[in-house]
Every structure is written in structure tokens, then in C-alpha cells.
């Protein structure tokens with residue numbers, strides 16, 4: 118078994134290779150280390166190896182880890198990204214403790230996050246989650262409704278709309294994976310043509326990262342390739 122530091126190094130190398138293969142500058146693709154279900158010691162191992170941005174899905178687990186890391190690595194400027202489904206009664210701790218939210222899929226959640234973002238903090242960076250493979254998931258706005266939501270979100274003072282996020286349905290063939298990621302990129306380009314200044318495409322996970330980078334991902338969300346297999350069910 119290789120260590121978290123070694124696996125992180127391999128993932129960073131794979132991101133660089135996929136970027137170069139796609140004719141892109143590797144510096145345009147950021148790694149978000151998805152640490153859900155792994156403990157604060159695992160996050161600390163990644164921090165020690167140089168990683169700064171972490172993605173979490175489960176709010177209470179995330180809040181505990183954020184607090185633990187403030188004590189364990191007080192000097193490290195960590196960036197916390199919320200990437201799980203959001204319940205509307207849980208927006209306040211998200212607005213108060215995270216730097217990014219990738220899973221905006223309705224106006225009400227965006228409005229609450231904006232109102233609840235503390236005045237002394239920079240606006241919360243957000244992505245709109247797009248449901249590209251409608252049958253596979255209930256999360257995300259359908260592509261036809263993405264533009265309307267994006268324009269509302271871009272006007273909220275406590276938020277800064279950065280781009281789109283997607284989790285396409287699992288597909289075995291690389292061409293299928295790419296087709297789904299391409300739809301997200303084309304949607305992002307439409308929004309940019311409508312005047313929205315978007316710089317982030319959050320797409321690609323451990324199983325489909327090179328395909329996402331080939332289609333323009335600027336942030337890949339990688340969990341198991343860094344931290345190992347997760348238990349199948351999280352409670």
C-alpha cells in the first residue's frame with residue numbers, strides 16, 4: 118500500500134499528463150481532494166504533502182474536520198469545498214464555514230447562502246450543479262434551466278458564481294464520458310456568451326478524470342485515488 122503522499126503525487130502527475138495530452142496547461146487544472154468519510158489524520162497527511170483544497174459531502178462530518186484541522190495545521194491556509202446535497206435548513210453553517218459550494222441547484226438555497234454569508238468574509242464561491250444525465254440522479258438543475266438560475270445567482274451579493282459542476286452517470290466507454298463532459302462545457306460557453314464571467318468547470322472524479330480534462334475541466338474532484346476505497350455505505 119502506498120501512502121497518501123505517494124498517491125497524491127501520482128494523481129498530480131496524472132492530472133499533468135492528461136492536461137498535456139489535451140494540449141492544455143496543467144496549471145489550469147486544480148485538484149480538489151475529496152476527503153469525505155476519511156478522518157482528520159488523513160487530511161493532515163495530504164496537507165503535509167502540499168494539498169490545500171478539500172471537498173466534503175456530509176455537513177457534520179465536515180464541520181468536525183474543519184475544526185480539527187484548525188488545531189492540527191493552524192498555519193495551513195486550507196480551502197474547504199462543500200460538494201454534497203444541501204438541505205435548506207443547513208445553509209447557515211455552510212455559509213459560515215466553507216470557501217466554495219459546488220452543488221447549487223435551486224434559487225432558494227442560493228438566496229439563503231447569500232444572506233447567511235458573514236459580512237466580514239469574501240463572497241462564497243459557487244458552482245451550479247447541472248444534471249446532465251437526467252435519469253441517473255435527482256441532484257442538479259436540468260440544462261434548460263441552468264441559464265435562468267445562473268443569472269439569479271450571479272446577482273446575489275454574498276455569492277460569486279464561478280461556473281458549473283456535474284457528476285455524469287457512470288459510463289464505461291471513454292467516448293460516452295467525454296460526450297457528457299462536453300455538454301457541460303458547451304453549456305458553460307453559452308453562459309459566458311450571455312455575459313457571465315465564469316472560470317470554473319468542476320468535473321471529473323477518480324474514474325473519469327482524463328476525459329473531464331480533455332473536455333475542459335478546471336477542477337477535478339478526486340477521492341478514492343488519493344485516500345483509498347471508501348466503505349460502500351456512509352451513515
Ligand SMILES: *Cc1c(COP(=O)(O)O)cnc(C)c1O
Nearest residue numbers: 151200322323324338339340341
Ligand atoms: C465522492 C465524490 C467525489 C470523489 O469520488 P472518487 O470516485 O472517490 O474520486 C467527487 N465528487 C463528488 C460530488 C463526490 O461525492
